[in-house]
Amino acid sequence: MGRIVFDTAATINGWIADEHDSLAWLFAVPGGEEPSAELVPGDATVMVEGRTTYEWVLRETGILEHPEKWSEFHGTRPTFVFTHRELPVPEGADIRFVSGSVEEALPAIREAAGDGDIWVVGGGDLAGQFFDAGALDALAVSIAPATLPGGAPLFPRRVGSDRLQLESATAIGQFARLIYRVRPAEAAS
Template sequence: MPRVIFNTATTLNGFLADTEDSLSWLFVVPGAEGAENDFGRFLEGVGALIMGSTTYEWIVEHEKLLDHPEKWPYAGKASFVLSSRSLPAVAGADVRFRSGDVRGVWDELRDAAGNQDIWLVGGGDLVGQFADAGLLDEIRVSVAPVTLEAGRPLLPRRLESDRLRLEKVTQAGQFAELVYSVRPA
């Protein structure tokens, strides 16, 4: 069975994105290149990924994927987008739009991943739904030396310490990388 992993970056005070859903704060942090190298190795072990509509829309807009679909960053990976809205597809990309509860897409997502991991790209509410369903195995978070006044929270759920176990701490440039295993409720 594949592991379900939330791998993301966050500000020091726990925001994934600012109030405009921008990640501009992330791209100016010194040492981000080192963290990107480690991410490439992580992505090699991913068989399928899933994201919410806001995350998908940001990627499509930021990379201008409707005009340049060849830049789809997850080629060769089954990519699921959970949304209640109709969204534009990136030509040639294996993007599967689904709606409803995460339990409703679980079998298809698991089958698409095969023997590889499932990456929860974001956002935090989607990850919270996986945690609520007992389907979240690991949280990998790179903490950047940035604070924001407000924004999208890392994980808008209450997970107590009896469900989280710190497994690893490393440094990559200015980032502190934390890996937690997650036990079902």
């Protein structure tokens, strides 16, 4: 069974999107628009997104009009989208909408992933729900040289240092890449 990894980019002061759910700040960073292969989880066989992230991808990339763009980022991986709304699906994309809790959806997500990793793309609250369910194995953050006055927080949960163990810290272009292993609650006690 693979790991569940929340892998994202954030500003120095901990925002993953601005007040308008925009990632323009990220794309302004050299390497932000076309990230290095070292900045994305290569072993992920399934992706998980929240509604806001999914709608942003549809809106900002024109994927509904150009469905071939879906595979540029998502590949052929199944993508689970947590939402309570009916949303459009790009032609040829393997989208699986989920309206229940992380705990309820986890068996289907793990089955689709097989032995591969599960990449929680966004947002931070969805990743927090995986953490709350005891299902988050790693937190990988690519810190960009930018700050924002507000927006969507990286991880809107209080998590003590007893729950996160630094595995690596490297410089990749303009990004500081931090990878933390999430320790189970019982191991942290």
